[in-house]
Amino acid sequence: MDTELILRVSPFFIEAAWMTIKLSILTAILGLTCGALGAAARLSRLAVLRWIAAIYVSVFRGTPALIQIFILYFGGPQIGIQLDSFSAGTIALGVNIGAYMTETIRGAILSVDKGQTEAARTLGMSRWETMRKVVLPQAARMMIRPLGVNISAMIKGTALIAPISVVELTYTAQRFIGSTYKPFEMFLLSGILYMIIIYVVGQGISLLDRRARIT
């Protein structure tokens, strides 16, 4: 193993890791937003909204994320959507993970005992008041861990943005392989950095989860 080479390219990988983190944060925010809206629509009283959300979920979970990224980035201009690779990657992956999060959030909401809603409604609270004050606070605790699973899958998924030339970890590894012919070192380095990012996020999720349980 060429340790000297690893040291030499490290700064570029650190920078790439930072790009992966930025991608992850933005994607997570977009994903959570889509997930929250999707779950709300899935649970809506209006059949149209339920339909739209169900189609959203099955389309985005039923096709490869890579294809979704390609369609937006390469196919977008054909239908008048011109995005730089960073935006296209973030949006495609965010909307993709949002479909998974829709189901996670919906599942957590549905897992709250029906008796809770009944008790609140019986006191005279409206649907929305009941959702906000009784159901969501309980569902929120239950969704922390599964959303954490979605988020770490999503961080790994950012590697799929490499093919459209966003200079993140996977792209950077591939670029250096082109000039160094050392795939083992390069992929190892990027793998380790992915692992560190996912580990830190995982610890954060666990901490949140534990705090939510105590209070």
Place this chain on the structure above:
Amino acid sequence: MTDQAFVTIKNAAKSFGKLQVLRDINLSVERGQIVAIIGPSGSGKSTLLRAINELDPLTSGEVWLEYVQINKTLPHRQHEAHVNQVRQNIGMVFQHFNLFPHLTVRGNITLAPRMLKGLSEADANKLAEEQLAKVGLTEKIDEHPSRLSGGQKQRVAIARALAMKPKVMLFDEATSALDHELVEEVNLVMKQLAEEHMTMIIVTHEMDFAASVCDRVLFMDQGVVVEEGPPAVIFQNPKEERTRNFLRKHLSR
């Protein structure tokens, strides 16, 4: 309308899909009256109780609280607003307590009054203390429900319902989920409400309790009221064969 009782149910029928669960039920409960509903499992007792506050709306028939029809046909929005309004007057206690586990006892009791009646924090706290004193649990005000025994949970649930100052209280097997030795403390709270002339409709499997607290007993079977009358008559001298059969099984225990 003349001779309006406090709670009136007229020609009530209810189906879940093809399954008819209630048929042609009529019931008038006077102010301050305590009515027990007894009957075998699946006879529709819970459904009838839940029809009163629109948790399980009737398929046909009418439910009135004083001069207000609870199950009015209204456009969705107005119906929601109407139902939310009338439910404030109808307290309900469930078999499984349904306390809000993420809130303290205080939070459980004050949530609805603060939200729906705009009570200040100070007033809400006072209200919580009052209601807890009633059920003898003042010292538990800052506990979470998970730290309470079943009997204590149910007493908090009663306090939570009473905090809305309801006109009528509905109990659906309030003691059925409790260990035997915890039943009495909940029964005592209910007896105390009876002494305060709270109007109550109580679904129960406890015949002794029904006999000692209630003014009237309804025996239901297969979605109909088979027989009703004062406890002395229903328990000691029922007219209907079905009532006798049911009581034979339940009184011998």
